[in-house]
Amino acid sequence: MIVAKFGGSSLANAANFNMVMNTIESDDRRKIIVVSAPGARFKGDTKVTDLLIKAAKAVPGSSEAKGFVDDICARLAEIAEGVGAGTQCVSGAEADLMGRLAMDASQKEMRLDAVKAFGEEWCARVMAAAFSARGRKARFIDPREAGMSVTTEYGNARQTNGCYKKLSKLASFDGITVVPGFYGGTSRGSIATFSRGGSDLSGSIIAAAVKAEAYENFSDVPGICAADPGIVDNPRLISELTFRELRELTYSGFSVFHDEAIRPLVEHAPDIPILVRHSDGRDTFTKIVNDRKQDDNCVVGIAADTNFVSFNVEKHLMNREIGYGRKLLHIIEKKGLSFEHTPSSIDSISVIIRLPKEYDPKTKSVNQEIVAANEATVAGLLEDIKSKLNPAPDIVKADTGLAMIAIVGEGMKESVGTAAKATAAFASASANIEMISQGASEISIVFGVMENRVGDAVRSLYKTFFA
Amino acid sequence: MIVAKFGGSSLANAANFNMVMNTIESDDRRKIIVVSAPGARFKGDTKVTDLLIKAAKAVPGSSEAKGFVDDICARLAEIAEGVGAGTQCVSGAEADLMGRLAMDASQKEMRLDAVKAFGEEWCARVMAAAFSARGRKARFIDPREAGMSVTTEYGNARQTNGCYKKLSKLASFDGITVVPGFYGGTSRGSIATFSRGGSDLSGSIIAAAVKAEAYENFSDVPGICAADPGIVDNPRLISELTFRELRELTYSGFSVFHDEAIRPLVEHAPDIPILVRHSDGRDTFTKIVNDRKQDDNCVVGIAADTNFVSFNVEKHLMNREIGYGRKLLHIIEKKGLSFEHTPSSIDSISVIIRLPKEYDPKTKSVNQEIVAANEATVAGLLEDIKSKLNPAPDIVKADTGLAMIAIVGEGMKESVGTAAKATAAFASASANIEMISQGASEISIVFGVMENRVGDAVRSLYKTFFA
Numbered sequence: 001m002i003v004a005k006f007g008g009s010s011l012a013n014a015a016n017f018n019m020v021m022n023t024i025e026s027d028d029r030r031k032i033i034v035v036s037a038p039g040a041r042f043k044g045d046t047k048v049t050d051l052l053i054k055a056a057k058a059v060p061g062s063s064e065a066k067g068f069v070d071d072i073c074a075r076l077a078e079i080a081e082g083v084g085a086g087t088q089c090v091s092g093a094e095a096d097l098m099g100r101l102a103m104d105a106s107q108k109e110m111r112l113d114a115v116k117a118f119g120e121e122w123c124a125r126v127m128a129a130a131f132s133a134r135g136r137k138a139r140f141i142d143p144r145e146a147g148m149s150v151t152t153e154y155g156n157a158r159q160t161n162g163c164y165k166k167l168s169k170l171a172s173f174d175g176i177t178v179v180p181g182f183y184g185g186t187s188r189g190s191i192a193t194f195s196r197g198g199s200d201l202s203g204s205i206i207a208a209a210v211k212a213e214a215y216e217n218f219s220d221v222p223g224i225c226a227a228d229p230g231i232v233d234n235p236r237l238i239s240e241l242t243f244r245e246l247r248e249l250t251y252s253g254f255s256v257f258h259d260e261a262i263r264p265l266v267e268h269a270p271d272i273p274i275l276v277r278h279s280d281g282r283d284t285f286t287k288i289v290n291d292r293k294q295d296d297n298c299v300v301g302i303a304a305d306t307n308f309v310s311f312n313v314e315k316h317l318m319n320r321e322i323g324y325g326r327k328l329l330h331i332i333e334k335k336g337l338s339f340e341h342t343p344s345s346i347d348s349i350s351v352i353i354r355l356p357k358e359y360d361p362k363t364k365s366v367n368q369e370i371v372a373a374n375e376a377t378v379a380g381l382l383e384d385i386k387s388k389l390n391p392a393p394d395i396v397k398a399d400t401g402l403a404m405i406a407i408v409g410e411g412m413k414e415s416v417g418t419a420a421k422a423t424a425a426f427a428s429a430s431a432n433i434e435m436i437s438q439g440a441s442e443i444s445i446v447f448g449v450m451e452n453r454v455g456d457a458v459r460s461l462y463k464t465f466f467a
Numbered sequence: 468m469i470v471a472k473f474g475g476s477s478l479a480n481a482a483n484f485n486m487v488m489n490t491i492e493s494d495d496r497r498k499i500i501v502v503s504a505p506g507a508r509f510k511g512d513t514k515v516t517d518l519l520i521k522a523a524k525a526v527p528g529s530s531e532a533k534g535f536v537d538d539i540c541a542r543l544a545e546i547a548e549g550v551g552a553g554t555q556c557v558s559g560a561e562a563d564l565m566g567r568l569a570m571d572a573s574q575k576e577m578r579l580d581a582v583k584a585f586g587e588e589w590c591a592r593v594m595a596a597a598f599s600a601r602g603r604k605a606r607f608i609d610p611r612e613a614g615m616s617v618t619t620e621y622g623n624a625r626q627t628n629g630c631y632k633k634l635s636k637l638a639s640f641d642g643i644t645v646v647p648g649f650y651g652g653t654s655r656g657s658i659a660t661f662s663r664g665g666s667d668l669s670g671s672i673i674a675a676a677v678k679a680e681a682y683e684n685f686s687d688v689p690g691i692c693a694a695d696p697g698i699v700d701n702p703r704l705i706s707e708l709t710f711r712e713l714r715e716l717t718y719s720g721f722s723v724f725h726d727e728a729i730r731p732l733v734e735h736a737p738d739i740p741i742l743v744r745h746s747d748g749r750d751t752f753t754k755i756v757n758d759r760k761q762d763d764n765c766v767v768g769i770a771a772d773t774n775f776v777s778f779n780v781e782k783h784l785m786n787r788e789i790g791y792g793r794k795l796l797h798i799i800e801k802k803g804l805s806f807e808h809t810p811s812s813i814d815s816i817s818v819i820i821r822l823p824k825e826y827d828p829k830t831k832s833v834n835q836e837i838v839a840a841n842e843a844t845v846a847g848l849l850e851d852i853k854s855k856l857n858p859a860p861d862i863v864k865a866d867t868g869l870a871m872i873a874i875v876g877e878g879m880k881e882s883v884g885t886a887a888k889a890t891a892a893f894a895s896a897s898a899n900i901e902m903i904s905q906g907a908s909e910i911s912i913v914f915g916v917m918e919n920r921v922g923d924a925v926r927s928l929y930k931t932f933f934a
Contacts, residue, residue: 247783248813266783310906316714316733322805329793338789342809343906345873345913346715350906406812417894419903424891427884435906436886439777439810439817439915445903446812 001171002029003212005181005203007219008039008047010279011123014082021083021130023218023281024176032170032210034181034203035127037119038075048072048119052097056115060101069097072119080126089129093122109154113183114191120180120199128178137175143202144185146170147209150192157184157192159205164268167209179206200261208269215265215272218279223286224249227302231455232462240287241300243270248408248444249303266290298411298418299465304458306451307355308340308402309378310435313385314348314395321391325349331384337377340404341437341446350435352402352448353381374400402434403454406446407461413442421464422447429453429460468638469496470679472648472670474686475506475514477746478590481549488550488597490685490748491643499637499677501648501670502594504586505542515539515586519564523582527568536564539586547593556596560589576621580650581658587647587666595645604642610669611652613637614676617659624651624659626672631735634676646673667728675735682732682739685746690753691716694769698922699929707754708767710737715875715911716770733757765878765885766932771925773918774822775807775869776845777902780852781815781862788858792816798851804844807871808904808913817902819869819915820848841867869901870921873913874928880909888931889914896920896927 006020024030037048046054055068076090097118103111124140131138147166150157163184170177181199186192194201200217207215224246225235241249243262265272270290277285311332318324325342332339332351341352355374358366378398385396412418419438422445426433435448449457473487491497504515513521522535543557564585570578591607598605614633617624630651637644648666653659661668667684674682691713692702708716710729732739737757744752778799785791792809799806799818808819822841825833845865852863879885886905889912893900902915916924 244814250813260784263783312906316730317727320805322803323796323800325806325809326793326796326800329790329796333790333793336789338787339792341811341906342792343904344808345904345906345911346717347711348906352906413899416897416899417890419900420887420890420894422890423884423887427887430883432880432883433886433905434909436903436912437810437812437906438900439779439808439812439815439819439902439904442901444812448906 001031001210001212002027002214002216003032003034003203003207003210004030004216004218005034005199006036006279007199007217008036008049009220010039010218011035011037011079012039012041012045014079016279017079017083017127017130019281020218020279021127021134023279025134025136026281029213030216031173031176032206032212033124033127033176033178034199034206035120035123035178036181036199037123038079048075048123049116052115052119053112055097055101056112060105065101069094069101072097076122076126079123080129083126083130084133085126085129086133089126090122093118096122110190110192113154113157113193116193117180117183117191120182124178124180128176131176131178138178139173139175140178141170143179143181143183144191146179146206148184148202148205150184150186150194152186152188152190152192154192156195157186158194159184159201159264163205164209164264167206168211170206171210195260198261201264204261204274205264207272208264208267211269212272214275216275216277216285218277220279221276222278222282222284223276224301226300226466227458227462228304231304231458235462236466237284238286238300240289240292242289242292242410244443245300245408245410246288248406249301262288292410294411294414298415299407299409299422301408302405302458302461302465303408304403304405304454305354306359306403306454307357307374308404308448309353309355309374310399310402310448311351311353311381311385312348312395312397312399313350313389313393315391315393316347318347318349324389328385328389331388332381335377335381335384337381341435341448343435343437352404352435355400399434401451402448403451404446404448405454405457405461406444407465408444410443412445419445422461425460425464426457429456431457431460468498468677468679469494469681469683470499470501470670470674470677471497471683471685472501472666473503473746474666474684475503475516476687477506477685478502478504478546479506479508479512481546483746484546484550484594484597486748487685487746488594488601490746492601492603493748496680497683498640498643499673499679500591500594500643500645501666501673502587502590502645503648503666504590505546515542515590516583519582519586520579522564522568523579527572532568536561536568539564543589543593546590547596550593550597551600552593552596553600556593557589560585563589577657577659580621580624580660583660584647584650584658587649591645591647595643598643598645605645606640606642607645608637610646610648610650611658613646613673615651615669615672617651617653617661619653619655619657619659621659623662624653625661626651626668626731630672631676631731634673635678637673638677662727665728668731671728671741672731674739675731678736679739681742683742683744683752685744687746688743689745689749689751690743691768693767693933694925694929695771698771698925702929703933704751705753705767707756707759709756709759709877711910712767712875712877713755715873716768729755759877761878761881765882766874766876766889768875769872769925769928769932770875771870771872771921772821773826773870773921774824774841775871775915776820776822776841777866777869777915778818778820778848778852779815779862779864779866780817780856780860782858782860783814785814785816791856795852795856798855799848802844802848802851804848808902808915810902810904819871819902822867866901868918869915870918871913871915872921872924872928873911874932875911877910879912886912889928892927892931893924896923898924898927
């Protein structure tokens with residue numbers, strides 16, 4: 001039995017929906033289907049989940065709210081019609097959504113989650129109806145009913161330990177089961193959603209619970225690339241990578257897969273592979289496994305991300321001050337910030353922190369509010385380090401505009417010369433390396449470069465390891 | 468005016484003593500001379516300071532103690548005779564030493580420091596007498612009298628802030644002033660010594676106090692080498708390096724200069740250069756300065772040291788646990804240990820700790836007691852990390868037998884490709900890089916390799932950067 005999860009971009013309209021259903025039917029083992037809410041149909045279109053959030057934020061009962069409700073229900077009806085399920089399968093949708101919107105507004109988070117979950121629920125209902133219309137034995141099942149019990153951290157819920165046993169019963173149905181992703185039920189009977197993209201997590205939990213032979217994660221990409229296609233032209237697809245490698249790649253630039261979604265499999269069913277693949281059913285995919293044979297290329301991928309800042313603290317004889325680094329980290333922690341790396345030498349330590357992204361690739365513009373907030377964060381932390389670190393450091397400064405580039409691969413630990421190849425690639429791209437961190441797991445080396453050097457550096461690394 | 472400090476190996480016998488005095492007389496600016504106690508005259512000989520420690524540890528009044536006193540006084544007399552000062556200048560030495568040994572044994576540390584300081588004091592007295600015998604205007608002055616006021620941390624004393632003003636008056640004498648290094652006077656009137664090798668510090672404090680034009684540090688080496696001569700054949704002498712570079716090199720392998728000795732100059736008189744040179748007066752030397760022009764070679768030196776251990780902690784989603792690294796460092800700190808580096812990747816962090824040296828180059832043997840103590844330290848810390856780190860890590864292990872190799876140079880920050888050259892050198896030495904830390908000051912990159920790869924790696928690095 002395979003658990004297959006489909007992302008919203010693959011369920012945006014009836015044509016995609018039909019393609020997805022064909023893909024499901026092409027392999028009899030695909031018995032449990034987890035769906036997101038319909039995504040954007042075209043560039044600039046609004047995802048159903050975003051329409052739902054707008055509806056929730058509009059004044060309850062207002063014509064604005066009603067407008068969103070109408071849009072959402074029209075999209076559902078259009079899909080239902082186009083996939084042969086008929087509009088009667090969504091006849092209850094409008095009343096359901098109006099009911100959710102009419103919930104007690106003082107329970108803001110709970111109400112929002114109930115509204116957001118509507119998209120996944122009705123997408124799943126439509127698909128189950130469509131399979132029935134195709135003459136397949138199929139059922140819709142609500143995650144709450146199926147046993148997806150979650151904590152009451154609305155918008156950021158976590159699965160409970162008890163959910164696996166209950167969900168394991170999903171395996172007993174011999175037709176196709178369609179389950180909405182993204183949410184579960186709390187002990188209070190309310191709906192709570194995982195964080196954004198959480199349908200990946202739903203699929204992973206269910207795959208672990210039913211002990212599936214594989215967890216297929218379908219979307220509009222053919223798998224995971226060895227580098228960001230926005231930087232490298234036609235990067236190769238990674239055929240196989242381990243959970244740990246994926247986590248390291250997710251560090252930056254690899255947002256294709258909600259990384260927390262690995263956890264249920266790592267912890268409960270490490271032998272179940274995840275297949276990241278295209279919903280059109282093509283044969284290529286990236287397989288994520290617990291352990292893999294090493295191939296010749298010890299580096300499987302290159303990830304890069306921007307908006308890092310390095311706080312550099314120098315103090316003569318620092319290494320004689322037991323606890324100095326720990327005190328520095330404590331000051332950062334008190335600001336609610338977590339650090340990414342702390343490279344150090346004898347009298348100095350750098351703390352690398354990730355700031356919120358200033359550039360929004362969607363709007364292709366720099367968000368000035370985030371720029372201002374980041375500047376305030378940096379200035380505030382500089383001030384705190386100067387005033388609170390005891391004994392006082394000799395020099396404290398912040399270098400902003402840093403990017404981190406990680407090269408990742410389990411094979412690196414047995415391979416002499418990987419760092420040499422990588423650093424040579426930086427040099428040939430004339431990218432000065434501002435920091436390096438390698439250690440511990442040794443399945444990645446992280447390099448800091450100035451943001452304007454990222455493109456050249458990543459292309460040079462790609463050429464070195466993959467071309 | 469130059470403050471010149473001479474190490475014990477240059478004052479071991481009358482011949483060396485005469486050579487040192489010739490060197491002093493060869494430059495009229497050498498007005499203030501700081502001396503250590505006479506060192507070893509030949510391989511296997513015992514330094515006067517070590518004889519003094521043995522005398523202090525022998526039963527007071529015993530014939531064993533008297534034997535050491537006789538040996539020490541005989542060495543002083545032999546030098547005094549050989550340098551033309553005559554034995555009358557040390558006629559009070561025996562009574563002085565017996566008096567120190569007769570001090571209240573319950574004040575163990577205070578008594579030990581008084582005994583240890585005897586060697587420097589009488590070495591200085593002999594030199595002052597010898598200059599007088601040569602017809603030079605010369606004086607002996609005790610550091611306590613000169614104003615070297617120190618804390619009562621016996622064996623590890625620190626200078627007080629007030630000492631500089633008092634010591635500045637040393638400059639007013641127009642002859643040669645000979646001052647014992649290594650100790651000062653406490654507010655209680657007792658003698659307290661700096662940590663071992665502290666005569667370097669005495670010289671540095673005095674140089675800062677009198678605003679000398681240079682602080683010359685003479686010993687039996689011609690300067691500071693770019694790599695350990697025990698590893699690299701005839702390494703080149705470093706002509707100029709900065710205080711910061713020296714500190715980074717002192718990190719490991721560069722024990723020629725007591726590194727804490729830089730501090731008074733860095734803090735009070737950064738424009739005074741330190742000249743590390745041979746006491747035979749030859750022209751070569753290494754100049755340590757506050758700031759220097761960059762030359763072509765961005766790396767000035769390579770340092771290496773052994774007996775490091777890396778504690779590797781893995782925890783899935785570690786980067787979401789704010790404070791995880793800080794908690795780990797706190798556990799280490801509670802064991803009284805300080806960390807050297809903490810390279811990290813997304814789900815793992817390594818903490819590199821320096822353990823006491825297991826191999827004693829003097830006896831050319833492995834000290835089994837230290838081996839056992841180190842094993843206990845590692846096992847205890849592993850246990851603490853496993854039991855106290857919350858949430859519990861997925862994997863904790865310790866890699867022992869690590870060596871750290873640092874390449875150091877202020878020019879590295881402007882130079883693209885230094886890391887590439889260095890890592891290529893490791894690769895060509897078939898030395899797998901276990902960890903890398905570069906950041907912050909960016910005047911060094913530290914690499915971890917297995918101890919058995921150090922020799923090849925350092926030679927390969929030397930070839931890359933200096934050959």
